[in-house]
Amino acid sequence: MSEVSQSPRTEHDAETPVRRRLRIGDSVLSGTTVLISVGLVALLAALLWVLEQGAAPAFMKYGLNFFTSRQWDPVNDRFGALPYIYGTVVTSTLAILSALPISVGLALLLNEVRSRLLRNPLTVLVDLLAAIPSVVYGLWGLFVLAPFLNRYLAPALGATLGKLPILSALFVPTPAVGNMLNAGIILAIMIIPIITAVTREVIATVPHDLREAAMALGATRYEAIRMAVLPHARSGIVGATMLGLGRALGETIAVSMLIGNGLGISASLLAPGYTIPAIIANEFREATSTGMQHSALLALALVLVAIALFLAAASRLLVRRSERMGS
Amino acid sequence: MSELRPPTRLKSVALRKAKSAAFTGLLWLTGAIAMVPLVLIIGYVLIKGTPVMSGAFFTQTAPPPGMPGGGMAQAFMGTGLIVGIGTLFSVPLGVLTAVYLSEYGRGRLATVVRFVAEILLSTPSIVAGAFIWAVVVTTMHSFSAIAGSIALTVLMWPIITRATEETLRLVPNDLREAALALGVPRWKMVLRIVIPTAGSGILTAVMLAVARGFGETAPILLTSLGNDFINTNPLQPTDAVPLRIYNYAQSAFTQWQSLAWGGAVSLLAAVLVLSIGARILSDRQQRRLG
Numbered sequence A: 001m002s003e004v005s006q007s008p009r010t011e012h013d014a015e016t017p018v019r020r021r022l023r024i025g026d027s028v029l030s031g032t033t034v035l036i037s038v039g040l041v042a043l044l045a046a047l048l049w050v051l052e053q054g055a056a057p058a059f060m061k062y063g064l065n066f067f068t069s070r071q072w073d074p075v076n077d078r079f080g081a082l083p084y085i086y087g088t089v090v091t092s093t094l095a096i097l098s099a100l101p102i103s104v105g106l107a108l109l110l111n112e113v114r115s116r117l118l119r120n121p122l123t124v125l126v127d128l129l130a131a132i133p134s135v136v137y138g139l140w141g142l143f144v145l146a147p148f149l150n151r152y153l154a155p156a157l158g159a160t161l162g163k164l165p166i167l168s169a170l171f172v173p174t175p176a177v178g179n180m181l182n183a184g185i186i187l188a189i190m191i192i193p194i195i196t197a198v199t200r201e202v203i204a205t206v207p208h209d210l211r212e213a214a215m216a217l218g219a220t221r222y223e224a225i226r227m228a229v230l231p232h233a234r235s236g237i238v239g240a241t242m243l244g245l246g247r248a249l250g251e252t253i254a255v256s257m258l259i260g261n262g263l264g265i266s267a268s269l270l271a272p273g274y275t276i277p278a279i280i281a282n283e284f285r286e287a288t289s290t291g292m293q294h295s296a297l298l299a300l301a302l303v304l305v306a307i308a309l310f311l312a313a314a315s316r317l318l319v320r321r322s323e324r325m326g327s
Numbered sequence B: 001m002s003e004l005r006p007p008t009r010l011k012s013v014a015l016r017k018a019k020s021a022a023f024t025g026l027l028w029l030t031g032a033i034a035m036v037p038l039v040l041i042i043g044y045v046l047i048k049g050t051p052v053m054s055g056a057f058f059t060q061t062a063p064p065p066g067m068p069g070g071g072m073a074q075a076f077m078g079t080g081l082i083v084g085i086g087t088l089f090s091v092p093l094g095v096l097t098a099v100y101l102s103e104y105g106r107g108r109l110a111t112v113v114r115f116v117a118e119i120l121l122s123t124p125s126i127v128a129g130a131f132i133w134a135v136v137v138t139t140m141h142s143f144s145a146i147a148g149s150i151a152l153t154v155l156m157w158p159i160i161t162r163a164t165e166e167t168l169r170l171v172p173n174d175l176r177e178a179a180l181a182l183g184v185p186r187w188k189m190v191l192r193i194v195i196p197t198a199g200s201g202i203l204t205a206v207m208l209a210v211a212r213g214f215g216e217t218a219p220i221l222l223t224s225l226g227n228d229f230i231n232t233n234p235l236q237p238t239d240a241v242p243l244r245i246y247n248y249a250q251s252a253f254t255q256w257q258s259l260a261w262g263g264a265v266s267l268l269a270a271v272l273v274l275s276i277g278a279r280i281l282s283d284r285q286q287r288r289l290g
Helices: A008-013 A017-062 A084-112 A116-131 A133-160 A167-172 A180-204 A208-216 A221-250 A251-259 A276-281 A292-326 B006-052 B057-058 B075-104 B109-118 B127-138 B145-170 B172-181 B186-196 B199-215 B218-223 B243-249 B254-288
Strands: none
Touching: A008 A251, A017 A292, A017 B075, A017 B109, A017 B127, A017 B145, A017 B186, A084 A116, A084 A180, A084 A221, A084 A276, A084 B006, A116 A180, A116 B006, A116 B254, A133 A167, A133 A180, A133 A251, A133 B006, A133 B199, A133 B254, A167 A292, A180 A251, A180 A292, A180 B006, A208 A221, A208 B186, A221 A276, A221 A292, A221 B006, A221 B127, A251 A276, A251 B075, A251 B243, A276 A292, A276 B127, A276 B218, A292 B109, A292 B127, B006 B109, B006 B254, B057 B075, B075 B109, B075 B186, B075 B199, B075 B243, B127 B145, B127 B218, B145 B199, B145 B218, B145 B254, B172 B186, B199 B243, B199 B254, B218 B243, B243 B254
16 A cells, blocks of 8 residues: 555645645735735725715814805815815816717727728827826916917807807906816816727727618618617717716816916806815815814815716726627 | 609718718817827927926926026936835736736625726826825825825826736636646746736836826825925925926916926926837737737
8 A cells, every 4th residue: 555655646635845835825826916906995995984084074064065155264264165166067067068079079080990000090199198197288288278268269259159148158258367168178188088098999899780780771881870889889988978077077287277276156167267176286285284174175085086986987887888788 | 752752862862971971071070189289289398398408407406486597306306206116016016906806806806806996097186195195194294205106006006907907818828727737836827927928018007007107296296295305215205297397387487487398398208108118018919919
């Protein structure tokens, strides 16, 4: 029997030091990666918890007034965030309205162009637009885009849309250099690559059969896109828009450089405004530690991240559903 | 039924074709519209920023208000320090999370981790700053480069995880199975076969994350604060290029404004080189493995 114990099989089962070391290696690596991955989830939990802790005093003290009051007065320790919420909503809406048609068009274009020679550079250029840091957008916006828009676009809008009965309130001219229109437009430029990338991904998963069937029935390119491609990609495009909206809401630097940082709530897009990220960026460092200012700013950060993460999650689910429908 | 009569139908086919052609034209127009800002931004930054480039720009520190000369040496050093430490933190974290997702992750935990990595990509960067201010700056009682690095880690970790996982999935399963069949333990297979095979893809992921780190202003603003002088101590307030551009752009002094354009050229060059380099690397990787 001693021979049997020398057989490979028994040797294989024995806990030799080498094998133990190999097994330990396995549990070390898998254990470490699990630990770190759980750490990523914990990071998200910690982020929400820390902001919630910081925000709690302000929420306790001001309650719902925090969202409905227009008084933001650090000296007297009174904080109402309505002007910032308003500015954020207006600029983001403006950005989405301008960016969405261009992004969907661009995504369709990138899918339609058959020549690689044109498509690849176009794709790279759209990606580069996403890579430009927001402070560079802000710098360019401040010195080039805003003067241009104030000089040409604002008067043009005032002379056309501004003459219409209800829309006229949106285009009441003000002498301000920074305004919500300019901020909305720089935001639109910044989110175009994001919406385009996701929309393109979704459109790429629409089955070719559908399109070809439409074409075979005599549909023109426009009709095939309209009847076969777009309906299929609809929920994905909604998801892409939500992702873009999330980015627009949280964008700080470029917006704070262009929006004029004015505290009023004005219907006119040509008036200065203020956004949630901008007030956090501008007041955080100078906030006094005695009053409620830090807490109020952390409360705004919490609201912002909650909305952004919700939009990202919803967007992910919609895009995934849309892609699954395609495949 | 009148619209089914041949003449009307013929006309409508022409109309439909015209409509389709117009639509195609419209698509090209959106492409042109999207390219205009890219061309203008790069053009303006080059035109306004390149003249500022000089030896002094890279070696001197912040000039006093209204004085000529000066540079952004302290900002370049600071960005290097903050992004360098941030990269040291986020690369192991990001890569190991990706290894978990691609090599070990099964079931609910993997789904949750992947989902969290995905949505963390959308964390507003200012919020990452506020979070790290509350955790690090208030505990250390000081703004510091290291706080900036940690804030960047919050943003870079999910970026590296997502991109690395994608590239690890490109590694053919044959390679894994061959290694395991030869009796190589799993951990050795991951470290010696999978990761080296995915090497350039991981480098791509890191380059993209570093490019993002270079450009971030908002989180640095709340954590590193800025500094007029060169600082190499990670525990002290530290300057950064995007932060300098932000402050100088909004100043009233033309010298400061032109320094801002100089900073923008350097920043844009670094970010574009990293992004294009990452793109080339990943194309090559995909051709090799796909």
